[in-house]
Amino acid sequence: MPPPSLSSSISRHHQAPAEIEGQALRTSNFLRQVIEKDLATGTYAQRQWGGGPGDAAFHDAGQPDPAKIRTRFPPEPNGYLHVGHAKSICLNFGLARDYGGVCHMRFDDTNPEKEEKEYVDSILDAVQWLGFNWESNFNGKQESHLYYASNYFDFMYRAAEYLITAGHAYVDEQTAEDMRINRGDFGKPGVASKASRTVTIEMTDNMRYTPADIQVKQGETVRFIVKNKGQVKHELSLGTQQELLEHLEQMRKFPDMEHDEPSKVTLAPGKQGEIVWQFTKAGAVNFACLMPGHYEAGMKGQVKVNKK
Numbered sequence: 001m002p003p004p005s006l007s008s009s010i011s012r013h014h015q016a017p018a019e020i021e022g023q024a025l026r027t028s029n030f031l032r033q034v035i036e037k038d039l040a041t042g043t044y045a046q047r048q049w050g051g052g053p054g055d056a057a058f059h060d061a062g063q064p065d066p067a068k069i070r071t072r073f074p075p076e077p078n079g080y081l082h083v084g085h086a087k088s089i090c091l092n093f094g095l096a097r098d099y100g101g102v103c104h105m106r107f108d109d110t111n112p113e114k115e116e117k118e119y120v121d122s123i124l125d126a127v128q129w130l131g132f133n134w135e136s137n138f139n140g141k142q143e144s145h146l147y148y149a150s151n152y153f154d155f156m157y158r159a160a161e162y163l164i165t166a167g168h169a170y171v172d173e174q175t176a177e178d179m180r181i182n183r184g185d186f187g188k189p190g191v192a193s194k195a196s197r198t199v200t201i202e203m204t205d206n207m208r209y210t211p212a213d214i215q216v217k218q219g220e221t222v223r224f225i226v227k228n229k230g231q232v233k234h235e236l237s238l239g240t241q242q243e244l245l246e247h248l249e250q251m252r253k254f255p256d257m258e259h260d261e262p263s264k265v266t267l268a269p270g271k272q273g274e275i276v277w278q279f280t281k282a283g284a285v286n287f288a289c290l291m292p293g294h295y296e297a298g299m300k301g302q303v304k305v306n307k308k
Ligand SMILES: [Cu+2]
Pocket: 207, 233, 234, 235, 289, 290, 291, 294, 299
């Protein structure tokens, strides 16, 4: 008998609830708890479905939704997927499957200059390889839920205009530099001779920093010696949570981009580098590895800056 293919043995693991030695295992998390509560109390039982993406009026004119829940996987088709996407795929398609719902495969393709058909095909292939698809079959009616945001961009544009005119959103006219300054200050580059101590941080391929929790005093200058003990490239970027998440987004789009900023150090396997930083403001400063998939796998830490 030929061995089962990798993809078929992986999709078998997706069957829920899993069974080990006759004992049913039931995993749970806060998303499942919210969904189960809504299904039990019928919170959205009266919801209508217009047959495709659209505004409230469009759906109100539709049929009672045969899907118990709707989730979505919305990648930008500007690169190949990584392990963080695999988690999102299993989460969104897995919840839809487990609760009698549908997961929409929706390409967030609103930046056509950076997007290629090759990435669209590769993403669809990856979702199927993980054992999922975007078809639904309710009451004998087969439907595909493959959507492209560019097909209803005008609707989203009108929605944005509405939010602005209703006072719920605004257009930020600041320059990129002003935004950076106003967004939250996490300190400034320090001078090594002023450092009150040296903290060594090790990075490993299990996507962890050691230590990952560091305490400093407000005003203190710290010299961080960062060592890459792994076999792949890692980095350490210091910043506010928002700034790190924005950089993460840029790294997804341009994985080879390397920052040359004093708050960051990128290291080849076996190398070490340093960051000298003065923590001027009390609160939390975050750090993370923005190599694709690393932050998602948990490669992050925090510097707690204690008030003077
Ligand atoms: Cu890393």
